[in-house]
Amino acid sequence: MLRAKTQLISHSLKGKWYSTVAKSAEYKLTCGLEIHTQLNTVNKLFSASTNNPFESISHPNLNTSYFDIALPGTQPILNYEAVLFALKLALSMKSNVNLNSQFDRKHYFYGDQPQGYQITQHYHPFSTGGYLTLSKEFDSIKDTEKKINIIQLQIEQDTARSLHVHQSPLNKTSGEDILIDFNRSNVPLIELVTEPDFHDTLQIKAFIKKYQNLVRQLKISTGDLEAGSIRIDVNVSVNEHPRVELKNLPNTSSIIAAIDYEYQRQMQVLKDGRIEEDAHVETRAWDGTKTTVLRSKESAMDYRYMADPELPLITLDNDVLEEVAKTLSKSADEYIKDLMSEPYHLSMKDAKILTIQNEFNDLYNNEELRQYYVDTFKSYTKDSTASSKIVISWILHELLGNLKKLDIPLKLLSDNLLPPNKLANLLTLIHTKVISNANAKQLLFHILDEFKTSRCVKLEEIDFMTLVKKYDLQTTNNIDYASLEEGCNKILSEIKKPTMIEDIKSGKKKNSIKYLVGLGMRKYQGKIEAQEIETMFKKILHIK
Amino acid sequence: MFMNKGRFIIGTRSCQIKPLQCSKYSSSKVSVGSKFTSMKEIKEYLDTPSWSLLEYLRNDTNTEEITDEQKLPSVASVKKLLKLSGFDSEGVDIPQIQQRLAKQLIFLQNLQRAPLDDSCDNTAFARIQPRTTKPINYKDLLQKIEDQKNNKFEDEVSGYWNPLANNIKSKNGYFIVTKKTT
Structure with missing residues (x-):
């Protein structure tokens, strides 16, 4: 009802989500995020069983050790790869790493946590402070710059996955059966908590995107919201309204829609003067159209936190920070700036494609793609003063298009068939009009198709000039214009x-x-440049 | 749990506790002292018991047999605990178990009455003796990661065992937890 009444919520426009709720200056929105990120370590956090929570769909409970399902007598052994990943994230966000962090037990009883507690970091988290900076230029927010401060990062274990099945025939009572899959149990998570620094949904959207790209760039997580690799809870408060924690937000559109709904709801509470009756911190769930009360927020005491006696402190030497920092690459914004400057002069759109990994796929990552572009660019411009726009255009449109079509990983292609210098050769042949653009496209597809057919094994080195001759693809140097005119008239x-x-x-x-x-x-089999043919048609039709 | 002159230990660890004056409770004198300084000191301490477990199993009236029905766990509770522990409840001496559980409860209640100041200043050092963990340097960290990746116990190999084998109820490879909706 509230939704209809206030005509709120977000709409999808060309795949992008935006908020249609106008925020009133009188009612200030304040939000903070709690982000749980699954780390893609080889093994789980406190056991060496395989970390593959996504296998659960076809093989529930396959990747489960005795510890993962909490058999009595088992003990945790910390997987230090999770520590390394946490270090990378903390240092990238300028967070102060605690050289003596500790694991604590957070007690609660639910089927997804058979130990009766979750191992997390409560008293001495992995790192504190830090920030991520958003900008109008790179992140399309309203402010020129906006710093989102981080409260802390903590390492903790994920719970098992629960599937709720109502009134199962297996259950003769009127109870509810919950199916439990422990493939996700004990998968390493980093919980990141931000300060309540967000004041509009554009900032939240931009932060999520930037954070997703960061964890992908660091190769510490797949960063997918929909698949649950990243799970986000949002704390929302309008003016003096007590904070409300929103849960069950599976994607960015849900997050924005739920915040919009909650903004309107809290504003209405304040307008109606109902703040007294509503004045308690609570957790609400988003059901796709509205938020509903899940529970009143548990106090910290309810969890009976205690230091985990079975795990030693994570005590790190100072050199760990220095050495891990050396392995970190530039920030995405710095890469974009570089690609937009001398000598590349890319558009922001193209620079972003080479830098930001919007989706995690098996064919290429942004780092491989960017390196392939830079190497091709260098090779192409080494002996040529020609416009280099052809390089980005061919890589993004022709090459990537074909790789997706034929399902060929970029790295395999670069290692076994088409290293950057070879693609640069082809581009030079196009530029020098040895082969037309159209025929070059066909030739590229042909060799990629053959590569795929031969199962992407290393083939003998490609010589494009030889191929051009072999398939008789040279453009006609001495065009017989009279003959061309006759052909066009026909x-x-x-x-x-x-x-x-x-x-x-x-x-x-x-x-x-x-x-x-x-x-x-088609008539001239691509041997005459398209430009020549267009000029001839214009001449015949008297078009200037 | 161990008790001795001036110290109070739970399991293998204790809170960082301020030294307390001796204080009376039950029939014993219990106080909490400073931390141990070495493993040798801990071993010596544990090797010289100075108290009797029986002292803490006594109820207020100091009688061996607990006759007050109110203080005995119910038969239903005993059966439920047996079931939860995976034991058969048929043919067992329920009254005897009731007595034993009641004594254990008295023991726990006595422990809980101990004059502990658990306002730990720093939980990282909540141990019976100060500890210093050797810091891990970058080389160690990488080596640990490499060693751990290929060092699995049998149960950690996917598919090595069937976690559902001993379950009465399961469905399509999932465990089932039933939530009563009364």
């Missing part, structure tokens, strides 16, 4: 829709000339 005479010609001539459908050029390219 094409025009065969057009069955004379109105189309008129529309091209009158400028009504200017771009239809590309259709004619396409017919010409």
Whole structure:
């Protein structure tokens, strides 16, 4: 009802989510985030069983050790790879690493945690402080710059996955059966808590995107919200309204929609003067249309935190910080700035494609792609002063398009078939008009297709000039313009829709000339440059 | 749990506790002292018991047999605990178990009455003796990671054992927990 009444919530526009709720200056929105990130370590946090929570769909409870399901007598052994990953994240966010952090037990009783407690870091978390800076330039927020401060990072274990099944025939009582899968149990998590520094949903959206890209760049998590690799709770408060913790937010659109709903709800509470009856911190769940009370917030005492007696402190030498810091690369913003500057001069859009990993896929990551581009660029511009725009255009549009189509990983391609210098050779042949753009595209697809058919094994070194000759793909150097004019006239005479010609001539459908050029390219098998054919059609049709 | 002159230890660790004056409770004098300084000191301490367990198993009236029905766990509770522990409840001496559990409860209640100041200043050092963990340097860290990756116990190998084998109820490879909705 509230949703309909206030006409709120977000809409999807070309796949992007934006908030339609106008925030009133009188009612200030304040939000903080709690982000749980699954680390993609080889093994789990306190056992050496395989860390693959996504296997659970087909094989529940496959990756479970005695410890993961809390058989009596088992003890935790810390996986130090999780410590290394936490160090990378903490240092990237300028967070102060605690050289003596400790694990604590957080007690609660639920089927997803058979130990009766979760091992987390309560008293002495892994790191404190730090920040992530958002900007108008790179993150499309309203402010020129916005610093989001971090309260702390802590390492903890994930719980098992629960599936709720109502009124199962297996259960003769009126109870509810909960199916439990321990593949996720004991998977390492980092919980990141921000200060309540967010004041609009654009900042939240930008932070999530930036954080996802950071964990992907650091290769410490797949960073997927939908799959549950990152799970986000949001603390929302409007003016003096007590904080409300929002849960069950599976994706960015849910997060924005839930905040919008909660903003309207709390604003209404304040307007109606109902703050007294509503004045308690609570946890609410998002059900897709509204938020509903889950529970009143547990006090810290309820969890009976105690230091875990079975785990030693994580005591780190100072050199660990220095050495891990050396392994970190530049920030995404710095990479984007570099690519937009001398000598590359890329557009921000292209620079972002080479830098930000929007989705984790098996074919390439942004780091490999960026390196492939930089190496191809260097090779191409070594002996040429020609415009280098062809490099980014071919890599992003032709090469990536074909790799996705044929399902070929970029690294395999670069190692076994087409290293950057070879692609640069092909681009040089295009630039020097040895081969037309159209024929080069066909040639590239052909060699990639053959590579795929041969199961991507290393083939003999490619020589594009030899291939051009082999398949007779050279452009015609000495064009017989009279013959070309005759050929183009023949094409025009065969057009069955004379109105189309008129529309091209009158400028009504200017771009239809590309259709004619396409017919010409087919007729001359790509051996005459498209530009030459277009010029000839314009001459015949008296188009300036 | 161990008790001795001036110290109070739970399991293998204790809170960082301020030294207390001796204080009376039950029939014993219990106080909490300073931390141990070495493992030798701990061993010597544990090797010289100066108290009797029986002292702490006594109830207020000091009688061996607990006759007050109120202080005995119910038969239903005993059966539930047996079931939870995986024991058969048929043919067992329930009254005897009731007596034993009642005494254990008295013991625990006595422990809980101990004059402990558990306002730990620093939980990282909540141990019976100060501890210093050797810091891990970067080389150690990488070596530990490498060693751990390929050092699995049998149960940690995926598919080595069937965690559901001893379960009465399971479904499609999942454990089942039933939540009573009364």
